[in-house]
Amino acid sequence: MSGQEFLKALPWVALLIAAVFVPFVAGPYWLSMATTMAMFVVLATSWALFSGPTHYISLATAAFFGVGTFVTGLGFQTLPFWMLPLIAAGLGGILAALVGMVTLRLSGVYFVIFTLGLAELVRQVVTWVQNQTGQRGMYVLTSITERDIYWMLLGLAALVYLAGWLIGRSKLGFALRIIGNDETVARHVGIDTALAKVALFTIPGMAAAAVGAMLAPRYIYIEPSTAFAPLLSFQVVIMALLGGTGRLWGPLAGVIPFTLLWEFITRQAPNQTLLLLGVVFLLIVYVLPGGFVGLWARIRRRFHQGGGA
Amino acid sequence: MSRTVLQVQGVTKRFGGLVAVRDMSFDVTEHQVMGIIGPNGSGKSTMINMISGLFAPSEGSIRLNGADLAGLPAHKTARLGVGRTFQLVRLLPELSVVENVVAGAVFGHRRTWGRTAELHARQLLDRVGLGGAIGLPVSSLTYIDTKRVELARALAGDPAVLLLDEWLAGLNPTELATGIDLVRSLRDEGRTIILVEHVMDAIRSLCDRCVVMSSGAKIAQGTPAEVLSDPGVIRAYLGEDEDA
Numbered sequence: 001m002s003g004q005e006f007l008k009a010l011p012w013v014a015l016l017i018a019a020v021f022v023p024f025v026a027g028p029y030w031l032s033m034a035t036t037m038a039m040f041v042v043l044a045t046s047w048a049l050f051s052g053p054t055h056y057i058s059l060a061t062a063a064f065f066g067v068g069t070f071v072t073g074l075g076f077q078t079l080p081f082w083m084l085p086l087i088a089a090g091l092g093g094i095l096a097a098l099v100g101m102v103t104l105r106l107s108g109v110y111f112v113i114f115t116l117g118l119a120e121l122v123r124q125v126v127t128w129v130q131n132q133t134g135q136r137g138m139y140v141l142t143s144i145t146e147r148d149i150y151w152m153l154l155g156l157a158a159l160v161y162l163a164g165w166l167i168g169r170s171k172l173g174f175a176l177r178i179i180g181n182d183e184t185v186a187r188h189v190g191i192d193t194a195l196a197k198v199a200l201f202t203i204p205g206m207a208a209a210a211v212g213a214m215l216a217p218r219y220i221y222i223e224p225s226t227a228f229a230p231l232l233s234f235q236v237v238i239m240a241l242l243g244g245t246g247r248l249w250g251p252l253a254g255v256i257p258f259t260l261l262w263e264f265i266t267r268q269a270p271n272q273t274l275l276l277l278g279v280v281f282l283l284i285v286y287v288l289p290g291g292f293v294g295l296w297a298r299i300r301r302r303f304h305q306g307g308g309a
Numbered sequence: 310m311s312r313t314v315l316q317v318q319g320v321t322k323r324f325g326g327l328v329a330v331r332d333m334s335f336d337v338t339e340h341q342v343m344g345i346i347g348p349n350g351s352g353k354s355t356m357i358n359m360i361s362g363l364f365a366p367s368e369g370s371i372r373l374n375g376a377d378l379a380g381l382p383a384h385k386t387a388r389l390g391v392g393r394t395f396q397l398v399r400l401l402p403e404l405s406v407v408e409n410v411v412a413g414a415v416f417g418h419r420r421t422w423g424r425t426a427e428l429h430a431r432q433l434l435d436r437v438g439l440g441g442a443i444g445l446p447v448s449s450l451t452y453i454d455t456k457r458v459e460l461a462r463a464l465a466g467d468p469a470v471l472l473l474d475e476w477l478a479g480l481n482p483t484e485l486a487t488g489i490d491l492v493r494s495l496r497d498e499g500r501t502i503i504l505v506e507h508v509m510d511a512i513r514s515l516c517d518r519c520v521v522m523s524s525g526a527k528i529a530q531g532t533p534a535e536v537l538s539d540p541g542v543i544r545a546y547l548g549e550d551e552d553a
């Protein structure tokens with residue numbers, strides 16, 4: 001790492017350290033809010049690592065997340081808790097690789113539909129298995145506190161950022177930028193585009209499954225219909241696009257305002273949350289293409305032109 | 310005798326009922342510039358696309374230094390040593406000019422990365438005459454400069470055979486002269502090239518040998534002087550009314 005890169009990374013490291021101390025100053029309400037934000041930061045940032053460069057919209061977050069919660073549900077009594085997110089990440093990665101191998105040859109539209117269907121498919125399988133074994137939902141009673149969950153998620157977020165930073169400097173990252181620009185050219189310069197996409201798709205898969213495993217104790221009682229709720233997938237897409245996928249910090253810039261707004265609306269008018277989702281979506285399409293990242297780039301360009309033109 | 314680099318044998322391509330290329334065979338030897346000429350829609354690009362792996366042939370074999378390319382995906386043919394430009398120029402608009410060329414040097418036939426790849430790309434940009442425009446965004450390049458970038462990208466992987474699909478098309482007379490000189494300099498440095506071209510001057514001055522295609526089939530082959538005086542070839546170019 002060069003001196004200049006170190007200086008650039010410094011504010012982010014400072015921010016991370018500050019975030020570590022949140023549970024010492026925040027009350028239960030704000031701690032819970034911070035946990036939700038940390039969760040969405042991991043989900044949206046890892047989502048954008050794949051969807052940003054490839055332009056494939058994945059709605060599979062809920063599927064991976066649900067798998068993660070069930071890993072904890074099934075394993076928390078027999079295994080040490082720290083192992084559960086690791087197992088979940090492994091399963092999430094394998095599931096993502098399988099799904100990627102089947103679907104990433106398809107064009108974008110089919111990919112969206114398939115990933116949306118995936119959460120439903122996994123949910124039906126889990127429900128079926130539960131019916132066979134005569135179970136319904138399950139209780140996840142642990143000594144894990146909200147603070148613990150928050151810190152775990154924060155650690156995971158740091159890992160996701162590190163992965164994103166490393167990929168950005170790697171051949172894989174360069175290959176993905178080429179794929180995002182012109183897939184035909186990508187193949188003709190020697191890039192195995194299918195392999196690159198599958199490899200990258202495992203990252204949101206692993207991250208979302210690990211998040212599910214970490215958050216399961218928060219729900220206390222888990223059942224398929226809540227663990228695999230498709231709403232989560234849509235929230236993640238909207239937040240990532242609102243922030244912008246062009247930069248690593250983009251999704252963070254979307255998660256913070258969106259989570260606050262969502263919370264506000266849930267309290268004021270609980271039935272209007274879907275409306276918020278729709279309004280923000282229109283906002284992105286018509287006013288903020290490229291999200292806050294795109295807006296920031298435009299402002300900087302203006303500034304560099306000295307306000308002229 | 311020169312060594313055969315590329316060997317096309319009995320290659321046919323069907324698109325549904327349409328036979329775009331019919332039973333094509335030809336060899337390209339090392340350091341040779343082979344021209345593929347023929348009227349519009351005669352199957353030249355389809356032939357190139359099968360060599361580069363964009364399409365799989367319906368029948369036949371394509372061998373590059375002994376390895377069968379037929380049906381291999383483009384990333385594999387690229388790694389085996391096929392480099393190409395496209396009839397309609399394809400650049401990577403969000404990447405810088407240098408990155409566009411580096412793209413050709415990282416994953417293909419000869420691979421480098423980092424500083425080395427960037428230096429290599431800069432040398433190639435100089436080589437194709439684009440040293441001055443290096444800092445410009447891709448969107449503000451002139452037409453011939455976009456062609457230069459694409460050529461540099463194809464050269465960056467040091468291909469065993471370079472496919473140029475109408476690389477000289479659309480240039481004005483001055484640019485054309487520059488373009489012909491550039492391709493000639495590639496030829497002088499010993500590159501093996503397949504050149505799809507409509508510009509007769511370019512064919513005469515650049516090609517060692519030509520194959521002529523009409524309605525997907527080979528109707529003549531030989532030196533440019535031979536094929537361009539062949540009555541069958543003249544008929545194919547003048548009257549598009551022949552069938553079969």
Ligand SMILES: Nc1ncnc2c1ncn2[C@@H]1O[C@H](COP(=O)(O)OP(=O)(O)OP(=O)(O)O)[C@@H](O)[C@H]1O
Nearest residue numbers: 324327329347348349350351352353354355356396
């Ligand atoms: N992907 C495709 N699907 C269906 N038909 C195709 C496809 N590509 C080419 N063709 C058809 O195959 C025939 C040969 O086309 P091709 O592009 O190879 O001709 P060409 O010799 O390169 O022509 P030009 O000089 O105009 O570039 C044409 O009839 C064309 O319409």
Ligand SMILES: [Mg+2]
Nearest residue numbers: 353354355396
């Ligand atoms: Mg053509």
